[in-house]
Amino acid sequence: MEDKPKSKCRKWKIKISVGINPATGKYAQRAMTFHGSYTEAVQAREDFKRKLLGMSHAESKKMTLSQCCELWLDAADPFHQLSENARYSRQCAVKAVCHCIGALPVSQITDKHVVDMVKGWIEGKTLSGRRYSGNTINIYCSALSGMMTHFAIPKGYASRNPFAGYSSVKKDQREVNAISVKQFERLAYDIYDQQDPRCMALLLALLAGCRANEALAVQWKDIQGGFITIKGTKSKAANATLPMIDTLADMLAMWRVTQANNMKALQLTQTPETYVSTNLIYEQESYSTLNRAWKKLGSELGFDDPRPHDLRHWFVSYLCMSDMNIKAIQQMARHSDITTTMDIYARIHERDLAAETAKIQRFGADSSQTLPSADEIRSVFSV
Incomplete structure (x- = not known):
């Protein structure tokens, strides 16, 4: 509907966008003419919008958050242009939020509901019974805030965004112990000695610095x-083809032969498209399976609360202790900012710190000057 004119107009042309027309690629509109005051025209516009959606005013006020989220997920990506990760992230956010307040009418959700949920x-x-990290909470609330702002409110399902006033939770900074x-x-x-197809991803994380996925x-x-191509999960910039350390190259060469023989025994054929790390039936492994495998193995090896991402931290620390160029370490870790590499990932064990300190020679070791002896020092202080 056009802006309110200065003169008293009793005839209004109301236009409502109904989405993109797949045939033309342009936004399609529906229009109607209304006679009455400006206030009445505003209400008529909302009624017309709900009519196009096939929903009465009373029905829209009773719509629950779960129902609204289902409509949003269908309408947010009608042409499937979102990446798989983005779509999965939205689905996880909806599932987590609706588990807590999904039965409430979307128009009646308040700031207190959001605070209590967080x-x-x-x-x-939570659904899993484990607490969410600060980063996860921020992502979920941000996704639902976008849903309210760009979908629920324009559609008339809600009049305000209860997620807009949400204060971000401080992100967890879990310290990774050095080894x-x-x-x-x-x-x-x-x-490697496990000879378990599920553990090969752990080896890639430890010796190539791969993230779990x-x-x-x-x-x-x-x-x-001797090179490995890593398809980054965080951004396209994380894609890289990097050299492997010799130990990893040797282990993978031996594992490739072992995997081929094991698959042959099951009447399966190893191809270039076969995943290096698989489940027990040689299909692509899931993150949850990898996480469980490392928690079990890591606990047996004496690590406290092991996580797959710890292996990537230890890889960066190992490169630092190997006297590699700092910029080369940043490139191997695929970090856009070198402070992330040095301040968050790099850790030095106290044994290695002592060994590094021992490399520093005594002052004057390479010059003709020598430090005074103990007898000379005593003679000075005895005067």
Whole structure:
């Protein structure tokens, strides 16, 4: 509807957008003519909008948050242009929020409902029974805030956005314990000695610095001539073809032969599209399976609260202790900011710190000057 004119107009042309027309690629509109005052025309516009949606005013006020979210998920990506990760993130956000307040009418949700929901998440009142991290809570609330702003309110299902006043929860900064160079090398052999197809992703995380989902997506065609192609999950900039350390190249070469023989025994054929890390029937492994496998193995090896991402931290720390160029370490870790590499990922074990300190020679070791002896020092103070 056009803006309110200065003169008293009793005839209005109301236009409502009904989405993009697939045939033309342009926004389609429906129009109607209304006679009355401006206030009446505004109400008529809302009634016309609900009529096009096939819903009465009373029905729209009774719509629950779960129903609204279902409509939003269908309408948000009608041509399936969103990435799989973005679509999955929205679905997770909807599932988590609707578990707590999904039965409430979307028009009656208040700021207090949102605050109580977030407190419950922090306390562990979730679908899985485990508390959400600050980063996860912020992502979920941001997704629902966008749904309210760009879908629920324009459609007339709600008049305000209760997620708009939400204050972000401080992100968790879990400190990753450092391990020594010897522990790192021993861990690599411990993982490989499992000869478990589910553990190969752990090896890629430890010796190539892959994130968990990146390691799960590596196929044999991505490993050629001592290089590994990593398909980044965080951004396109994270895609890279990087050299492998010799130990990893040797382990993967041996595992490729072992995997081929095991698959042959099951009447399966290994191809370049076969995943390096698989489940027990040699299909692509899921993150939950990988997480359980590492928690079990890590606990057996003496690590406290092990997480797959810890392996990536230890990879960066190992490169730092190997005297590699700092910029090369940043490139191997695929970080856009070197402070992330140095301040968050790099950790030095106290044993290695002592060894590094011992490399510093005594002052004057390479010059003709020498420090005074103990007898000379005593003679000075005895005067």
